[in-house]
Amino acid sequence: MIKLENVTKIFPSKKGKNVTALDNVTISVNKGEIHGVIGYSGAGKSTLIRCANLLETPSQGKVWIDGIELTKLSKEKLRKTRQKVGMIFQHFNLLKTATVYDNIAIPLKLLGISKSEIAERVIKYLKIVDLAEKKDAYPSQLSGGQKQRVAIARALSQEPQVLLSDEATSALDPETTNSILELLLKINAELGITILLITHEMNVIQKICDYVYVIENGDLIEQGSTIDLFTKPKQPTTKKFLNTISQRKLSDRLIDDLNLEGKVIRLTFLGESTGQPLLSKVTQQFYVEPNILSANIIELKNGIIGNLVVHLIGSEHQVQHSLSFLQEQGVEVEELGVN
Numbered sequence: 164m165i166k167l168e169n170v171t172k173i174f175p176s177k178k179g180k181n182v183t184a185l186d187n188v189t190i191s192v193n194k195g196e197i198h199g200v201i202g203y204s205g206a207g208k209s210t211l212i213r214c215a216n217l218l219e220t221p222s223q224g225k226v227w228i229d230g231i232e233l234t235k236l237s238k239e240k241l242r243k244t245r246q247k248v249g250m251i252f253q254h255f256n257l258l259k260t261a262t263v264y265d266n267i268a269i270p271l272k273l274l275g276i277s278k279s280e281i282a283e284r285v286i287k288y289l290k291i292v293d294l295a296e297k298k299d300a301y302p303s304q305l306s307g308g309q310k311q312r313v314a315i316a317r318a319l320s321q322e323p324q325v326l327l328s329d330e331a332t333s334a335l336d337p338e339t340t341n342s343i344l345e346l347l348l349k350i351n352a353e354l355g356i357t358i359l360l361i362t363h364e365m366n367v368i369q370k371i372c373d374y375v376y377v378i379e380n381g382d383l384i385e386q387g388s389t390i391d392l393f394t395k396p397k398q399p400t401t402k403k404f405l406n407t408i409s410q411r412k413l414s415d416r417l418i419d420d421l422n423l424e425g426k427v428i429r430l431t432f433l434g435e436s437t438g439q440p441l442l443s444k445v446t447q448q449f450y451v452e453p454n455i456l457s458a459n460i461i462e463l464k465n466g467i468i469g470n471l472v473v474h475l476i477g478s479e480h481q482v483q484h485s486l487s488f489l490q491e492q493g494v495e496v497e498e499l500g501v502n
């Protein structure tokens with residue numbers, strides 16, 4: 164449904180030092196899925212999402228939406244095809260001097276849609292975002308979460324097949340963030356809208372994405388299903404992002420305080436391995452003593468992952484055997500480093 168193929172974006176600079184904001188990036192979002200792009204500030208996220216609807220023209224590469232190659236369309240055809248693509252932004256981009264109703268109605272008017280159809284759509288989509296009672300309010304009378312709901316209704320009212328989300332929850336508190344993420348899940352499930360989002364927050368990826376791309380300095384450094392990325396991250400940057408959700412490193416202080424010797428292991432349980440008493444089997448079969456330092460459960464859109472950080476006390480030989488056993492049972496095993 165959305166495809167960027169070998170997209171490179173180079174911004175020329177007057178001083179002659181060009182900036183490569185995206186370097187040969189390929190992403191492909193299937194119809195009905197939610198894909199997320201995560202990266203630190205300056206990684207190229209905004210450039211990528213702006214290339215997806217050609218708000219930014221790639222220096223090289225091709226962009227498709229719903230099988231149509233945007234990069235070879237005339238301006239007129241591009242304008243028409245863009246109607247398939249809605250967009251929401253971090254700072255909502257509402258007209259301050261217009262009511263909620265008009266914020267949604269004005270762009271529809273510009274598209275030449277009839278007054279009665281506009282009235283129908285405004286009410287329909289305000290109901291979907293649960294804000295019908297605010298139709299006569301002005302943006303200054305709304306909370307951040309409500310403003311984003313209006314922006315979502317405005318995007319939906321053009322009945323797009325694709326929604327691009329540019330850090331849509333970054334300006335919101337955690338509770339409001341959750342409610343907006345739930346709304347995005349609802350419109351994905353009920354209206355079948357394909358979503359591509361950019362974010363620097365791993366909890367956004369965790370809660371709503373089927374698939375993740377990690378970008379750094381314009382390069383796509385890692386990608387995979389959200390479950391794979393959370394259980395088997397490869398790149399240090401991906402691990403750093405995951406560290407914001409659950410601990411992947413131990414601080415020097417913790418090591419000192421616990422007076423740890425031997426191995427500290429992170430065990431990630433997924434699928435069948437979550438239902439079995441594997442740690443007690445390890446204790447019985449390999450004579451190691453697991454001391455649990457932390458435990459948590461991460462709920463992803465498409466599954467649940469259990470994490471245990473364990474200090475395994477025993478001879479090196481016994482510890483190695485128990486780790487091999489756990490891996491054979493489908494548990495991801497990672498030795499934790501120190502910060």
Ligand SMILES: Nc1ncnc2c1ncn2[C@@H]1O[C@H](COP(=O)(O)OP(=O)(O)OP(=O)(O)O)[C@@H](O)[C@H]1O
Nearest residue numbers: 174182183184202203204205206207208209210211
């Ligand atoms: N119009 C532009 N002209 C020149 N350089 C640009 C332009 N837009 C972006 N860049 C540069 O491209 C690189 C990627 O920027 P981009 O805004 O895509 O990153 P980002 O990941 O969205 O960052 P942030 O999260 O801070 O918005 C940065 O080095 C930025 O300075």
